């Protein structure tokens with residue numbers, strides 16, 4: 001470790017020269033700012049005990065384990081610092097405070113190693129707290145052993161649908177959908193790119209509201225009484241971490257972990273463990289299956305749509321190039337829209353919200369002047385208008401409409417029920433009608449979640 005960190009900031013050293021393509025920087029001093037890690041890894045760097053059953057399992061502070069499920073105790077206990085922990089070590093009191101009896105080299109190389117370790121959102125929310133909300137319920141009657149192979153991306157897909165699953169299951173008792181709704185609200189907010197002071201306060205409030213609900217509902221199902229280290233870390237430090245290092249999106253291990261799971265862990269599990277590397281390398285050379293029938297169908301839809309589109313404007317078709325994805329520049333962010341039969345092994349057709357003028361639209365729904373459509377083909381079309389060649393980026397969209405016709409019905413007493421919406425989101429069905437729409441008309445990408453029982457769709461939007 002000492003050799004490894006020789007280049008890091010240290011009193012004895014004047015820095016190293018850093019060769020860049022066009023110039024050389026002299027006397028560069030490296031500083032250890034942050035370590036992105038899961039909790040056990042963070043404990044390794046901090047040399048604290050990894051066991052979640054010890055007295056002080058948190059690598060950042062001395063909150064006792066039995067206070068981990070107590071929201072009021074947040075921030076009430078002493079935090080670990082380089083100096084205090086070093087003193088404990090020198091006075092032979094490491095054991096009492098669950099420190100491994102070793103000199104921690106990071107005391108010399110970091111201002112505060114306990115603060116520098118940051119656990120990322122994926123490990124805390126996707127893979128731990130959200131997983132808890134599913135496993136506690138035992139809704140999988142054949143057990144949940146397969147959940148150990150679920151990636152964070154797949155958990156994120158589950159986050160999108162769970163709210164609606166429970167809404168369907170519960171009759172007049174919306175406890176579960178409420179706790180999932182609060183979780184989703186917190187999760188969406190945690191993905192913001194920037195936070196103002198008031199955003200942070202709101203975020204803290206939402207997190208606490210969710211935690212209260214979570215503890216109230218799931219307490220009885222948990223063997224550990226929900227004394228979860230990650231719950232403690234999430235509630236206690238997230239705000240501080242955002243203040244110190246900025247939005248949570250900046251330090252995430254999602255990509256590396258997903259790639260590792262997809263290309264290494266899962267293929268390894270499928271081998272017979274003998275000469276595994278060779279077996280894995282064969283597995284990743286799989287052939288892509290190109291579905292001709294689907295393309296044929298789309299081309300015929302394109303013909304019909306173009307006929308309709310060109311008829312109004314008297315355009316002559318020249319050629320078209322098909323794309324799998326397109327980037328649209330919106331005010332201050334990029335929108336990626338996809339129509340891809342094979343996006344990492346799965347089909348991916350973006351659901352979008354579209355703004356159109358009344359003359360352009362057919363007889364589909366409008367949600368405050370917005371239309372919903374699934375993009376099934378992306379293309380750039382060259383055509384001739386008044387003897388001049390022009391081109392336009394377009395998509396073929398399959399339209400959604402409200403699944404229910406009644407906008408508002410009067411149910412018992414004075415309560416007004418809106419059949420067109422579920423939990424504030426439009427309740428949709430996919431129509432068998434298509435149109436060519438210019439990509440400029442796309443407002444945003446939405447999540448439309450299938451309701452398998454009746455073949456209808458929700459828009460979980462935003």
Ligand SMILES: [Zn+2]
Nearest residue numbers: 058060061063
């Ligand atoms: Zn702590």
